[in-house]
Amino acid sequence: MNSPVIVAHYHELWLKGRNRKFFLRKLAQALRQALDGIPVERIEQPGDRFLVRLRPEALVSAAVERIERVFGIVYFAVAQTIERDLDALCAAAWAEIEPLKFSTFAVRAKRSDKSFPHNAMKIEATVGRFLLDKLHAAGRNASVNLSEPDITCRVEITPGPALVYARKIPGAGGLPTNTGGRMLCLLSGGYDSAVAAYLMMKRGAHLSFAHFYGTGARPGESSIHVARELARRLTLYQLGVKLWRIPFEPIQREIVRYAPESYRILLYRRMMMRIAAVLARRDHALALVTGDSLGQVASQTLQNMVAVGDATLMPVFRPLAGTDKLEILAIARKIGTYDISSEPFHDCCPIFMPRTPELYATPKSVAHAEANLDLAALVQQGVESATLERFRYVNGIAEEVTSVTRDNPDSVTEQQAASA
Numbered sequence: 001m002n003s004p005v006i007v008a009h010y011h012e013l014w015l016k017g018r019n020r021k022f023f024l025r026k027l028a029q030a031l032r033q034a035l036d037g038i039p040v041e042r043i044e045q046p047g048d049r050f051l052v053r054l055r056p057e058a059l060v061s062a063a064v065e066r067i068e069r070v071f072g073i074v075y076f077a078v079a080q081t082i083e084r085d086l087d088a089l090c091a092a093a094w095a096e097i098e099p100l101k102f103s104t105f106a107v108r109a110k111r112s113d114k115s116f117p118h119n120a121m122k123i124e125a126t127v128g129r130f131l132l133d134k135l136h137a138a139g140r141n142a143s144v145n146l147s148e149p150d151i152t153c154r155v156e157i158t159p160g161p162a163l164v165y166a167r168k169i170p171g172a173g174g175l176p177t178n179t180g181g182r183m184l185c186l187l188s189g190g191y192d193s194a195v196a197a198y199l200m201m202k203r204g205a206h207l208s209f210a211h212f213y214g215t216g217a218r219p220g221e222s223s224i225h226v227a228r229e230l231a232r233r234l235t236l237y238q239l240g241v242k243l244w245r246i247p248f249e250p251i252q253r254e255i256v257r258y259a260p261e262s263y264r265i266l267l268y269r270r271m272m273m274r275i276a277a278v279l280a281r282r283d284h285a286l287a288l289v290t291g292d293s294l295g296q297v298a299s300q301t302l303q304n305m306v307a308v309g310d311a312t313l314m315p316v317f318r319p320l321a322g323t324d325k326l327e328i329l330a331i332a333r334k335i336g337t338y339d340i341s342s343e344p345f346h347d348c349c350p351i352f353m354p355r356t357p358e359l360y361a362t363p364k365s366v367a368h369a370e371a372n373l374d375l376a377a378l379v380q381q382g383v384e385s386a387t388l389e390r391f392r393y394v395n396g397i398a399e400e401v402t403s404v405t406r407d408n409p410d411s412v413t414e415q416q417a418a419s420a
């Protein structure tokens with residue numbers, strides 16, 4: 001029995017220039033890590049694609065599900081592995097394309113093992129002719145188009161069995177994980193911030209997370225469990241995640257007590273920004289990420305977003321600024337955060353929600369509104385009360401890291417942090 005092979009293609013665009021080696025090394029690393037626990041014979045990199053040679057006992061569907069999440073892969077395919085013989089190639093090619101709907105097709109062959117007696121042109125011509133005859137015999141009105149075919153049947157002669165595939169599976173796209181620098185995302189538990197995080201991860205950024213929580217009236221009411229599940233889910237893409245959790249109610253009480261009501265939400269956000277910026281620096285992150293979308297709620301008018309961002313010198317990225325809620329929800333469904341964010345939870349902000357929030361704050365007016373607060377002390381309080389949870393990717397799932405090691409003094413669990 002032949003071992004299954006998955007052929008994974010990356011985009012050429014980011015390969016230009018000096019970074020090529022760096023990106024490919026990171027992509028190979030991510031691919032290997034994503035497949036952790038799945039029996040892989042080896043991963044090869046002949047030219048412009050990866051060949052993942054699975055062991056015979058590997059579950060192909062599991063490998064497909066994992067590779068679908070690897071950033072940097074544009075598309076991939078499960079190849080048929082067959083004996084190196086022209087008749088066998090023709091039969092396999094027919095099996096590949098028969099179930100597909102198309103009106104034009106092409107056959108593309110690559111012969112990287114020159115011991116095979118027929119060259120690529122001969123393979124393409126023979127298999128193409130065979131397929132055309134088969135299609136016509138089946139009463140299908142298809143033709144060959146070499147420049148812009150609807151589907152392409154690929155034949156690869158590598159050492160070992162030949163590979164044939166035509167069914168492309170779309171990959172996650174983007175840039176390989178952990179190639180774009182570090183950022184810290186303010187993760188609320190709602191739909192938006194998890195999607196914002198995903199989009200930055202997709203561009204290669206490495207994110208850590210900060211979640212501000214209120215203490216729900218009853219256990220299980222807090223938003224922490226939702227933020228944790230989101231962090232777990234996002235670990236499947238980034239292959240490792242840090243989540244800072246910051247109790248926010250004491251800080252909110254100060255704001256409620258000493259600041260004008262209509263400014264509350266904006267001041268909550270400004271405090272979140274300041275505390276997040278300190279934690280970000282601790283993680284060597286250069287920027288913050290939020291799930292703001294222009295005009296979505298009162299705190300997200302352009303003026304208010306500017307006034308909130310003004311609380312920190314750290315650049316703030318808002319990848320969803322120009323997207324509609326429906327677009328955001330579609331991505332949330334695709335990446336598996338939708339159901340998690342749909343769970344009921346106790347958002348920290350509405351408890352002390354103002355009746356009529358300020359819509360058009362300015363950096364000056366928010367600064368005035370928080371004039372009676374001891375900002376430095378509140379930031380310190382927030383930072384000092386932050387606890388850290390880490391997730392690592394093991395065998396296709398996010399596993400909580402619980403051990404405290406010398407190299408890794410930050411990795412404490414909630415219980416350990418509480419008793420420290």
Ligand code: ATP
Binds near residue numbers: 192212213
């Ligand atoms: P989301 O769907 O992500 O909750 P939202 O539409 O509810 O966003 P807001 O609640 O106004 O919008 O929050 C705007 C952004 O502020 C969020 O996307 C997130 O980045 C950040 N944020 C809000 N609440 C919290 C929180 N409790 N902890 C961390 N970040 C938060």
Ligand code: MG
Binds near residue numbers: 188190347
């Ligand atoms: Mg929210």
